[in-house]
Amino acid sequence: MPREGILVRNPYERISKEQVLQIHHAALEILMDPGMMCFNRQAADIFHSSGAEVTSVSPGDRSAWLVKIPEKLVIDALDTAPKTVKLGARNPENTLIMRGEEPRVYFISGSETNIWLDVDFPSYVKKSDPSTEIRVPEFRPRRGTVADLCMSAHVCEHLETLDGYIRTVNIQDKDITEDNKDVNKFFASLNNTTKHVMSGLTSLKQLDNVVNMAKLIVGGDEELRENPIISFITCLVKSPLQFVEDTTDTFIEICKRGLPIVVSSSPQAGTTAPIKEAGIIAQINAEVLAGITLGQLVNPGTPCLYGSVPVRARLDTLGDSYGSVETSQYNIDCVQMARFYKLPNYSTAGVCDTKTPGIQSSIERLFSQILVTLSGPQYLHCAYGLLDCNSVFCLLQAVIDDAHFQMIKFFLKQPQIDELNIAETLKQTREVVETPQKLYINYIRRVMRSGELSMPYPFEGDGDRDAMFELANNRMQEFLAKPVEHIDEGIAKKIFQNIPGLLPRLNVYEERRQ
Amino acid sequence: MSEDIIAALKENVIQGRQNKDDEGIEEDMAGTPGVLELTQAALEKNIPLEDIITQGLTAGMQVVGEKFSTKEYYIPDMLASAQAVGAAMDILKPHLESSNVETKGKFAIVTVKGDIHDIGKNIVAILLKGAGYEVVDLGIDIPTEKIVEYVREEKPGYLGLSALLTTTMVAMGEIVEALKKNGLRDKVKVLIGGAAVSNEYAQEIGADAYCVDGFEAVRVLDGFQESRT
Numbered sequence: 001m002p003r004e005g006i007l008v009r010n011p012y013e014r015i016s017k018e019q020v021l022q023i024h025h026a027a028l029e030i031l032m033d034p035g036m037m038c039f040n041r042q043a044a045d046i047f048h049s050s051g052a053e054v055t056s057v058s059p060g061d062r063s064a065w066l067v068k069i070p071e072k073l074v075i076d077a078l079d080t081a082p083k084t085v086k087l088g089a090r091n092p093e094n095t096l097i098m099r100g101e102e103p104r105v106y107f108i109s110g111s112e113t114n115i116w117l118d119v120d121f122p123s124y125v126k127k128s129d130p131s132t133e134i135r136v137p138e139f140r141p142r143r144g145t146v147a148d149l150c151m152s153a154h155v156c157e158h159l160e161t162l163d164g165y166i167r168t169v170n171i172q173d174k175d176i177t178e179d180n181k182d183v184n185k186f187f188a189s190l191n192n193t194t195k196h197v198m199s200g201l202t203s204l205k206q207l208d209n210v211v212n213m214a215k216l217i218v219g220g221d222e223e224l225r226e227n228p229i230i231s232f233i234t235c236l237v238k239s240p241l242q243f244v245e246d247t248t249d250t251f252i253e254i255c256k257r258g259l260p261i262v263v264s265s266s267p268q269a270g271t272t273a274p275i276k277e278a279g280i281i282a283q284i285n286a287e288v289l290a291g292i293t294l295g296q297l298v299n300p301g302t303p304c305l306y307g308s309v310p311v312r313a314r315l316d317t318l319g320d321s322y323g324s325v326e327t328s329q330y331n332i333d334c335v336q337m338a339r340f341y342k343l344p345n346y347s348t349a350g351v352c353d354t355k356t357p358g359i360q361s362s363i364e365r366l367f368s369q370i371l372v373t374l375s376g377p378q379y380l381h382c383a384y385g386l387l388d389c390n391s392v393f394c395l396l397q398a399v400i401d402d403a404h405f406q407m408i409k410f411f412l413k414q415p416q417i418d419e420l421n422i423a424e425t426l427k428q429t430r431e432v433v434e435t436p437q438k439l440y441i442n443y444i445r446r447v448m449r450s451g452e453l454s455m456p457y458p459f460e461g462d463g464d465r466d467a468m469f470e471l472a473n474n475r476m477q478e479f480l481a482k483p484v485e486h487i488d489e490g491i492a493k494k495i496f497q498n499i500p501g502l503l504p505r506l507n508v509y510e511e512r513r514q
Numbered sequence: 515m516s517e518d519i520i521a522a523l524k525e526n527v528i529q530g531r532q533n534k535d536d537e538g539i540e541e542d543m544a545g546t547p548g549v550l551e552l553t554q555a556a557l558e559k560n561i562p563l564e565d566i567i568t569q570g571l572t573a574g575m576q577v578v579g580e581k582f583s584t585k586e587y588y589i590p591d592m593l594a595s596a597q598a599v600g601a602a603m604d605i606l607k608p609h610l611e612s613s614n615v616e617t618k619g620k621f622a623i624v625t626v627k628g629d630i631h632d633i634g635k636n637i638v639a640i641l642l643k644g645a646g647y648e649v650v651d652l653g654i655d656i657p658t659e660k661i662v663e664y665v666r667e668e669k670p671g672y673l674g675l676s677a678l679l680t681t682t683m684v685a686m687g688e689i690v691e692a693l694k695k696n697g698l699r700d701k702v703k704v705l706i707g708g709a710a711v712s713n714e715y716a717q718e719i720g721a722d723a724y725c726v727d728g729f730e731a732v733r734v735l736d737g738f739q740e741s742r743t
Contacts, residue, residue: 437639439636441590442590442593445530445539445591448590449539
């Protein structure tokens with residue numbers, strides 16, 4: 001049985017069917033005029049041999065081609081792209097089945113941040129009343145490490161609502177290099193969670209090592225195709241409308257291996273995309289369609305996710321504003337576009353602009369978590385623990401976000417209004433008006449224990465003081481103390497023997513022996 | 515046999531099962547005797563009243579209280595148990611009156627004039643009855659003179675006044691004054707509760723205590739019991 005996620009019946013639609021068609025046609029027109037600037041020779045050749053008009057433009061010293069992608073290539077690609085994508089997992093019960101037409105939402109962590117936020121609770125004494133002492137959370141940023149990544153995957157394994165794992169932090173240890181980063185980040189993730197693991201690739205040279213590691217875990221080539229426990233994200237398109245040289249190579253190689261891949265684009269309205277909604281959505285749609293078309297030309301049937309990370313620019317810094325209201329609007333529009341193409345969507349919500357957990361963070365993230373979920377994307381990433389416009393990850397915040405998603409999932413349960421419930425209501429009302437107290441309290445108990453009632457906010461303190469951070473921290477410590485199912489010792493041994501570059505300290509079995 | 519009945523009584527109080535039709539919390543309990551049937555059976559077996567109350571009903575409520583404080587139980591559980599105990603006390607009442615077993619006393623509760631809100635009042639009544647007090651509910655929107663008359667005639671040891679509204683809470687002060695004028699103030703402990711009132715207000719009008727909820731009402735009354743002994 002795969003994970004259930006949450007099925008959103010009657011998903012929220014922001015744009016009309018007519019507007020969806022307008023965006024679709026605008027994107028097709030963009031792909032022909034101006035077309036895509038391609039900095040990758042291999043991609044230009046593939047497009048050229050498939051009938052696209054490819055012209056060498058070579059701005060400056062760089063080789064480049066202008067690729068005009070005809071509608072037929074796009075439509076053919078949309079035909080061959082699978083409408084259902086399966087993402088496997090070490091524990092088969094954590095498999096994700098995503099159907100492009102079914103608004104079943106899976107909640108996913110990510111994305112890779114450079115900064116890890118620690119939390120501590122120092123005590124302070126009240127000046128006017130020295131007998132009063134309070135503990136206040138203090139957040140300290142630092143560079144992320146592979147140990148942090150292990151810790152994050154460990155906690156995410158225990159977060160009830162979290163369906164899949166995208167690495168949350170960039171590993172920046174001194175002994176991590178471009179040549180060993182990929183194998184270590186995949187191993188650290190896979191060894192600490194039995195959920196699906198998705199990541200980007202730092203070096204194409206590491207692709208086969210990563211794939212071989214996954215094969216060793218599941219038992220072979222065929223087994224990995226059946227149960228793809230790993231998948232990849234590639235930003236092959238840089239906005240506006242440019243195929244990037246190196247990531248496009250990576251994308252092509254992953255497609256050749258037939259593993260699931262996200263075709264992701266992240267334009268910023270106001271800088272790398274038009275500021276108006278119609279503009280950014282038409283452009284991102286063109287960019288994602290261009291990527292999907294390339295992937296299907298490389299290997300028809302490659303499982304692709306329509307990856308959308310559109311954001312609005314902050315006008316004070318021109319940085320990404322994930323907390324802006326428009327960012328949620330753009331994401332919902334993209335969910336609709338993906339559903340129009342019947343492709344599973346990789347969407348974005350839950351990131352805030354503020355740098356630390358707190359009131360602003362809660363408001364910004366919950367706003368997008370609720371709204372984007374209601375639109376029914378299949379793979380909702382960035383949803384746990386991200387702060388400061390996607391550059392900071394806080395594990396404590398991820399634990400708090402899990403509580404948010406429990407509330408959202410509860411809200412999306414189906415209403416129980418049927419003949420049975422109406423009959424029960426009529427019986428109860430007749431019984432209650434006969435009693436002296438005229439209260440329905442006696443009927444609560446059975447419902448309360450059946451799981452039909454939502455639970456109180458799990459981090460609610462006693463008395464007047466807000467204890468959310470302390471209680472969430474207690475929960476986080478409980479998760480850290482709770483073991484996870486690591487990769488079997490025999491398989492781990494094979495991985496360390498066969499996959500070069502793995503840090504010995506990641507071998508939990510060797511560490512325990514020492 | 516007697517121990518079995520007392521143990522079952524305690525367990526059914528914990529389960530909040532008033533009678534055999536109640537489901538309780540554990541599965542497969544529906545159809546087995548509840549607190550009412552077991553109390554009846556205990557009387558038929560001539561089990562001492564004191565044992566029925568202390569080892570069965572009160573011991574069960576104590577466990578319920580512990581489960582409530584650890585958040586295993588919620589207020590609906592507490593009320594179900596209290597209602598079951600209250601119903602058992604109704605059965606035991608004539609037997610208690612003809613015996614020498616000391617009762618906790620009579621508690622009259624009322625929503626004051628001008629106010630019809632009674633959820634809180636009803637919950638307090640259930641909890642106090644479950645705690646072994648004889649509870650008389652005088653109703654809602656009751657005029658001051660009627661309350662004073664009741665105190666004079668029925669001599670309850672405790673009077674609970676409830677008001678939700680700031681516009682109606684003033685009646686509480688009037689009641690305390692009226693009790694004084696009629697020479698009844700020292701005959702009855704006056705407790706006040708409800709969203710509009712506070713500890714400060716209780717002191718201002720000369721009430722004996724303010725109770726934030728039904729649980730505190732039980733604690734306050736039990737405190738009065740201890741100071742009496």
